[in-house]
Amino acid sequence: MLQQVNGHSSGSDAQGRECLGKDLQEFLSGETPLHQLDDLTKVNPVTLETVLRCLQVRYSADTFYTNAGCTLVALNPFKPIPQLYSPELMREYHAAPQPQKLKPHIFTVGEQTYRNVKSLIEPVNQSVIVSGESGAGKTWTSRCLMKFYAVVTTSPTSWEGHKIAERIEQRILNSNPIMEAFGNACTLRNNNSSRFGKFIQLQLNRAQQMTGAAVQTYLLEKTRVACQASSERNFHIFYQICKGANMDERLQWHLPEGAVFSWLPNPERTLEEDCFEVTREAMLHLGIDTPTQNNIFKVLAGLLHLGNIWFADSEDESQPCQLMDNAKGSIRTSALLLLLPEEPLLETLRIRTIRAGKQQQQVFRKPCSQAECDTRRDCLAKLIYARLFDWLVSVINSNICADPDSWTTFIGLLDVYGFESFPDNSLEQLCINYANEKLQQHFVAHYLKAQQEEYAVEGLEWSFVNYQDNQACLDLIEGSPISICSLINEECRLNRPSSATQLRTRIESALAGSPCLGHDKLSREPSFIVKHYAGPVCYHTAGLVEKNKDPVPPELTQLLQQSQDPLLKVLFPTDPEEKSPEERSGQSRAPVLTVVSKFKASLEQLLQVLHSTTPHYIRCIKPNSQGQAQTFIQEEVLSQLEACGLVETIHISAAGFPTRVSHQNFVERYALLRRLLPRVPLGPHSPSEERSGSSPLAEAMLQPLLRDILHTLPALTLATSGDPPE
Ligand code: ATP
Numbered sequence: 193m194l195q196q197v198n199g200h201s202s203g204s205d206a207q208g209r210e211c212l213g214k215d216l217q218e219f220l221s222g223e224t225p226l227h228q229l230d231d232l233t234k235v236n237p238v239t240l241e242t243v244l245r246c247l248q249v250r251y252s253a254d255t256f257y258t259n260a261g262c263t264l265v266a267l268n269p270f271k272p273i274p275q276l277y278s279p280e281l282m283r284e285y286h287a288a289p290q291p292q293k294l295k296p297h298i299f300t301v302g303e304q305t306y307r308n309v310k311s312l313i314e315p316v317n318q319s320v321i322v323s324g325e326s327g328a329g330k331t332w333t334s335r336c337l338m339k340f341y342a343v344v345t346t347s348p349t350s351w352e353g354h355k356i357a358e359r360i361e362q363r364i365l366n367s368n369p370i371m372e373a374f375g376n377a378c379t380l381r382n383n384n385s386s387r388f389g390k391f392i393q394l395q396l397n398r399a400q401q402m403t404g405a406a407v408q409t410y411l412l413e414k415t416r417v418a419c420q421a422s423s424e425r426n427f428h429i430f431y432q433i434c435k436g437a438n439m440d441e442r443l444q445w446h447l448p449e450g451a452v453f454s455w456l457p458n459p460e461r462t463l464e465e466d467c468f469e470v471t472r473e474a475m476l477h478l479g480i481d482t483p484t485q486n487n488i489f490k491v492l493a494g495l496l497h498l499g500n501i502w503f504a505d506s507e508d509e510s511q512p513c514q515l516m517d518n519a520k521g522s523i524r525t526s527a528l529l530l531l532l533p534e535e536p537l538l539e540t541l542r543i544r545t546i547r548a549g550k551q552q553q554q555v556f557r558k559p560c561s562q563a564e565c566d567t568r569r570d571c572l573a574k575l576i577y578a579r580l581f582d583w584l585v586s587v588i589n590s591n592i593c594a595d596p597d598s599w600t601t602f603i604g605l606l607d608v609y610g611f612e613s614f615p616d617n618s619l620e621q622l623c624i625n626y627a628n629e630k631l632q633q634h635f636v637a638h639y640l641k642a643q644q645e646e647y648a649v650e651g652l653e654w655s656f657v658n659y660q661d662n663q664a665c666l667d668l669i670e671g672s673p674i675s676i677c678s679l680i681n682e683e684c685r686l687n688r689p690s691s692a693t694q695l696r697t698r699i700e701s702a703l704a705g706s707p708c709l710g711h712d713k714l715s716r717e718p719s720f721i722v723k724h725y726a727g728p729v730c731y732h733t734a735g736l737v738e739k740n741k742d743p744v745p746p747e748l749t750q751l752l753q754q755s756q757d758p759l760l761k762v763l764f765p766t767d768p769e770e771k772s773p774e775e776r777s778g779q780s781r782a783p784v785l786t787v788v789s790k791f792k793a794s795l796e797q798l799l800q801v802l803h804s805t806t807p808h809y810i811r812c813i814k815p816n817s818q819g820q821a822q823t824f825i826q827e828e829v830l831s832q833l834e835a836c837g838l839v840e841t842i843h844i845s846a847a848g849f850p851t852r853v854s855h856q857n858f859v860e861r862y863a864l865l866r867r868l869l870p871r872v873p874l875g876p877h878s879p880s881e882e883r884s885g886s887s888p889l890a891e892a893m894l895q896p897l898l899r900d901i902l903h904t905l906p907a908l909t910l911a912t913s914g915d916p917p918e
């Protein structure tokens with residue numbers, strides 16, 4: 193009977209070892225050179241430290257990919273390595289009889305998914321979940337995988353087919369520069385940081401050619417339009433316009449050289465990502481013609497001028513705020529570019545309309561304070577930008593999405609923000625970490641299930657040792673009837689002035705029973721702690737409810753509906769049929785969807801899709817926070833190993849049988865042992881021996897091996913497939 197054996201060789205084995213072959217000796221003593229260990233589950237013993245050391249040694253040897261059971265760990269090289277991503281290498285992985293025997297690479301994952309999806313017996317949709325912290329290489333990896341599929345799915349036989357495929361694939365690839373120009377920004381952690389989550393579904397027909405794709409985005413960080421942390425920047429597109437516009441365009445968009453915009457910090461920094469031409473070209477390929485592009489850029493220039501509008505409190509509180517002197521030109525230009533009437537624009541920013549009475553027929557007008565005016569100005573910009581982004585995604589989709597009957601299977605790529613923990617965490621981090629908890633649960637469930645099924649087929653007796661189940665944490669965040677999400681939503685629904693302390697108290701008392709809730713006694717601000725699988729995170733409650741409401745004063749939408757600009761007319765239609773669901777629900781006075789409930793719904797939808805696929809995981813790791821090549825900072829990698837749950841992954845893998853050796857390989861490799869080990873009477877057959885087909889030799893060898901070697905190796909098992917230990 194095969195058993196899991198933990199622990200290490202005892203001293204008594206040492207003598208015997210001297211007689212063993214070199215490769216087995218190395219293997220038993222853990223002396224296999226670390227950089228040759230292609231799978232972290234083979235590191236002996238499996239601890240954070242050994243895993244870290246292995247990754248570091250491999251990194252020094254310019255080996256950036258390592259398997260960790262069913263996960264691929266990708267270290268960011270922070271330097272261009274063209275030969276590692278060449279079309280030739282893509283074809284090599286594609287053509288390999290067993291790509292998993294080649295060096296670990298994202299192309300192995302790419303090829304595996306492609307083979308699974310084209311299986312004639314049972315094609316199953318595939319998904320690749322790419323995670324990791326900001327700057328770790330998620331977007332880079334997803335882009336590279338998209339190129340891989342574009343190369344390998346192109347049929348070399350039919351020229352006509354080739355041309356069509358190329359066009360579609362090129363269009364799909366062209367969605368990247370557009371999405372990145374509008375959705376990425378330079379942050380402290382990454383010069384090209386994605387400020388949204390993305391799931392792209394690559395659609396394949398029966399001939400395994402890519403016929404289209406569909407993009408779904410999550411939680412765009414729209415606040416960035418109007419508010420950027422010091423040393424960070426706005427979305428790339430604003431810089432691209434300001435740097436790349438020609439003389440005519442500068443005149444049309446009122447962007448003279450050297451103009452200063454408060455929403456355009458750090459314009460002096462020149463980034464690779466500032467290339468306006470690339471964005472324009474990609475837009476053209478995706479059916480966004482030049483007049484429409486110019487319309488988009490004109491509206492964006494209007495937003496930049498909007499950001500230069502500043503108010504000062506009026507001495508008389510009953511009067512609206514004053515426009516600061518230098519803001520007068522800005523409001524005029526902004527109105528001109530957004531094709532809005534100037535006076536109503538100014539009035540909407542400065543005066544709040546309050547409706548009262550049963551039918552809401554009484555209307556009061558209340559001048560806003562300076563701070564309120566600023567909030568309304570920012571809100572207007574966020575509203576326009578978020579709608580523009582969604583509209584772009586829908587245009588991209590309409591240009592790349594295949595007809596439902598022209599594709600049969602798909603490969604999904606998920607480029608999702610990793611677990612986040614900052615000194616000040618708010619609703620954004622709660623949503624992001626909630627998503628990561630869901631993905632972790634999906635991962636553990638899938639992996640354990642897959643392993644269990646495999647062991648059942650092998651006829652192995654097995655029970656899993658403890659693994660961290662994050663259900664309690666998810667119950668705390670999203671469970672019913674009461675959870676953090678439900679309490680935040682309820683505060684929004686009650687629409688009462690709620691203080692940060694009140695929310696904390698409610699969470700603490702209503703969810704006191706949760707083992708995953710904690711509080712930071714030292715925190716000066718009202719907060720609560722969630723003990724996530726990747727570590728505890730302290731969330732500040734100040735502003736949570738307001739952020740969750742994400743309120744848009746109806747006057748702002750009504751103002752934008754008055755615009756004569758063709759693009760704004762599309763983004764803010766007056767015809768109720770064309771209105772967004774939020775607006776329609778607002779009209780019928782149904783509960784307005786909160787940020788949390790919208791996010792929860794989209795996350796559930798995503799997980800439903802993921803559950804219908806065979807998932808593959810790529811964990812990207814950033815070897816240092818400076819973005820330098822050849823620099824591996826242990827502490828930084830260590831915290832990411834913990835945060836991305838790799839510890840758990842390896843724990844699960846190590847708790848299972850990490851080494852799978854086919855009988856054939858085992859017999860070939862260790863035949864020598866037969867002479868070295870004492871003969872013992874043969875015991876009953878194990879199911880795997882029955883299947884070996886090489887019975888007499890295998891039996892004679894396997895019994896002593898099982899008795900002696902299994903006690904020296906942590907968790908060596910015999911299985912019917914897989915590689916022998918290297
Ligand atoms: P964010 O969460 O902020 O969007 P990310 O995980 O998507 O971060 P990327 O933008 O993909 O990070 O990568 C950051 C930078 O690291 C890239 O701009 C690129 O310069 C570099 N990089 C990432 N992966 C590789 C690679 N395999 N080879 C070379 N450079 C890479």
Ligand code: MG
Binds near residue numbers: 330331332385386607
């Ligand atoms: Mg990214």
